[in-house]
Amino acid sequence: MVADPIARLVRELARLPGIGEKTAQRLAFHVLEAGPEQARELAEAVVAVVRDVRCCSSCQTLTERDPCPICTDPGRDPKIICVVEGVPDLLAVERTREFRGRYHVLHGALSPLDGVGPSDLKIKELLLRLERSPTEEVLVATNPNVEGEATALYLQRLLKPLGIRVTRIAQGVPMGGDLEYADQATLARAVAGRREL
Amino acid sequence: MRIGSLQLQDFRNLAEVSMEPSPRLTVLLGANGQGKTNLLEAVYLLTTLRPLRATRLAELVRFGQPRAAVGATVRRGTIERRLSVEVVPGQRTAQLDGKPIDRLDDYLDGLAAVCFSPDDLQLVKGGPDGRRRFLDRAAFNRWPAVLNESREYVRALRERNAALRAGGGEVERSFRGPLIRAGARLLRRRRDIVGELGPRLTAAFTEISGPGAPSPRLLYRPSGGLSLAGAEEELAGRLAELLEARLHRDLDRGYSTAGPHMDDLLLGIGERAARTYGSQGQQRAFALALRIAEVENLRAVQQEAPLLLLDDVSSELDPEKNGYLLDYVGALPAQAFLTSTDRRLIEPLAGPETRFFGVAGGVISTLDS
Numbered sequence: 369m370v371a372d373p374i375a376r377l378v379r380e381l382a383r384l385p386g387i388g389e390k391t392a393q394r395l396a397f398h399v400l401e402a403g404p405e406q407a408r409e410l411a412e413a414v415v416a417v418v419r420d421v422r423c424c425s426s427c428q429t430l431t432e433r434d435p436c437p438i439c440t441d442p443g444r445d446p447k448i449i450c451v452v453e454g455v456p457d458l459l460a461v462e463r464t465r466e467f468r469g470r471y472h473v474l475h476g477a478l479s480p481l482d483g484v485g486p487s488d489l490k491i492k493e494l495l496l497r498l499e500r501s502p503t504e505e506v507l508v509a510t511n512p513n514v515e516g517e518a519t520a521l522y523l524q525r526l527l528k529p530l531g532i533r534v535t536r537i538a539q540g541v542p543m544g545g546d547l548e549y550a551d552q553a554t555l556a557r558a559v560a561g562r563r564e565l
Numbered sequence: 566m567r568i569g570s571l572q573l574q575d576f577r578n579l580a581e582v583s584m585e586p587s588p589r590l591t592v593l594l595g596a597n598g599q600g601k602t603n604l605l606e607a608v609y610l611l612t613t614l615r616p617l618r619a620t621r622l623a624e625l626v627r628f629g630q631p632r633a634a635v636g637a638t639v640r641r642g643t644i645e646r647r648l649s650v651e652v653v654p655g656q657r658t659a660q661l662d663g664k665p666i667d668r669l670d671d672y673l674d675g676l677a678a679v680c681f682s683p684d685d686l687q688l689v690k691g692g693p694d695g696r697r698r699f700l701d702r703a704a705f706n707r708w709p710a711v712l713n714e715s716r717e718y719v720r721a722l723r724e725r726n727a728a729l730r731a732g733g734g735e736v737e738r739s740f741r742g743p744l745i746r747a748g749a750r751l752l753r754r755r756r757d758i759v760g761e762l763g764p765r766l767t768a769a770f771t772e773i774s775g776p777g778a779p780s781p782r783l784l785y786r787p788s789g790g791l792s793l794a795g796a797e798e799e800l801a802g803r804l805a806e807l808l809e810a811r812l813h814r815d816l817d818r819g820y821s822t823a824g825p826h827m828d829d830l831l832l833g834i835g836e837r838a839a840r841t842y843g844s845q846g847q848q849r850a851f852a853l854a855l856r857i858a859e860v861e862n863l864r865a866v867q868q869e870a871p872l873l874l875l876d877d878v879s880s881e882l883d884p885e886k887n888g889y890l891l892d893y894v895g896a897l898p899a900q901a902f903l904t905s906t907d908r909r910l911i912e913p914l915a916g917p918e919t920r921f922f923g924v925a926g927g928v929i930s931t932l933d934s
Contacts, residue, residue, distance in 0.1 A: 478739060478740075479724060480724055480725075480727035480728040480730075480731050480736060480740070481723055481724050481727045485731075485736060486735075486736065513717075513720075514717060514720045514721045514724060514740070515724065517742060517743045517746075518721075518724065518739040518740040518743055519739070521738075521739040521742045522735060522738075522739035525735060525738070525739070526735070
């Protein structure tokens with residue numbers, strides 16, 4: 369038997385995604401051993417994240433400052449907007465350091481099965497943005513699955529009439545990878561999406 | 566591929582099984598309802614990641630238990646790996662050498678299993694869904710990517726149907742894109758596997774029925790009169806037109822009324838439909854020949870016979886066809902699992918490597934050979 373406060377912490381930690389009972393226990397004992405200072409910092413960080421983080425009124429990403437640092441960065445090209453499903457996707461594109469435009473986070477993808485329609489996504493906010501500031505290109509970087517693909521098509525049909533260039537991220541074999549090791553679905557898609565040399 | 570040792574835990578009525586199957590023929594003997602078929606089901610799940618029958622995963626877990634597990638060492642070529650599958654209600658997870666797999670291809674590479682069952686007669690006599698399943702599994706044994714492709718199709722279909730029921734509009738139109746892409750792929754796979762199986766079916770059917778028998782025919786019949794000719798992009802184009810033309814009907818009914826999920830595979834003997842005009846004997850020969858055609862096709866393209874599972878086949882076949890099938894299996898350089906209620910039926914087939922196991926009340930024990 370462990371003391372009740374430990375059991376309570378374990379229970380709370382185990383509610384987090386990807387954390388099972390055993391990992392939760394390991395983390396709880398680690399917190400205990402690390403001492404009160406570190407524990408307070410962790411607790412305060414947890415409380416602060418819920419208190420201080422909100423949606424950027426422009427791109428809808430999660431931010432402490434509204435508008436977010438990306439939206440206010442003068443070095444960013446405002447004429448191109450990259451649309452992603454979630455904040456982790458934004459971070460993934462950002463890590464590449466290839467993209468110098470701005471973002472728009474939909475907070476999901478269309479799924480009639482799960483009852484997610486256009487009004488449940490930040491599409492209205494996107495249209496408003498496009499209306500306010502001149503945009504030349506919208507790069508749709510939703511996930512390459514059924515829902516992400518449908519959402520991309522939806523946006524394409526919605527934005528094309530506005531005279532905005534709508535592009536989709538390329539899909540295919542990752543660079544630095546051997547064809548031999550690419551999975552068949554990816555490879556098949558890469559073959560279908562081939563281009564002239 | 567060869568299964569070296571096999572372990573089961575809480576799989577249907579089998580609480581705990583650990584056995585060393587024969588590299589050739591493993592015979593499971595026992596009365597009905599003891600768990601023989603459950604063992605075949607476990608092996609099928611392990612080697613294809615799909616349930617053998619159209620069952621929900623939750624049914625595979627032994628009553629009152631949280632999870633079911635199947636594991637085995639499997640030798641492919643000179644490499645031995647450990648495969649395992651765990652089932653909790655609604656979910657199955659596969660592991661390769663004790664690690665979760667990133668890609669199904671790694672796991673499924675070189676694996677293939679074909680099951681002969683008394684239900685096979687339903688391929689001829691039953692509805693189109695059984696024949697579609699037969700085709701998709703044959704295609705999947707042949708090209709493992711089909712597993713993901715057909716899932717994607719089903720996902721897109723369910724999303725589009727939900728959109729149809731919600732009134733259609735732009736959302737429905739948006740889901741047609743992925744539906745058409747996945748649908749065209751599935752159509753091409755089915756067309757290709759039918760093309761491969763056709764000649765092998767004729768050979769097997771003739772061999773079973775003897776010389777002078779009318780020849781069997783396999784004809785894929787797409788819903789909505791779609792033409793199967795041409796490349797995948799052409800198929801996609803025609804599928805798109807078909808969905809557009811049927812939009813009003815689909816909206817009325819609340820589901821997609823055309824597409825690979827509504828297609829059928831016509832089985833003919835001579836100029837007639839096997840289902841309505843074939844004799845009982847011809848129908849059985851046809852069902853058997855379909856399975857053998859699949860085995861022979863895999864043998865030809867993979868240079869190795871798939872794993873064979875034979876579920877109480879003697880109960881359904883007449884002595885002549887039963888004898889033919891047992892001879893066929895005996896002559897094939899393949900690993901096979903066979904269930905039966907009657908040892909005498911199997912005895913003539915037993916070779917030096919045959920292993921007999923008894924199955925009673927969910928317990929499997931070695932029998933003297």
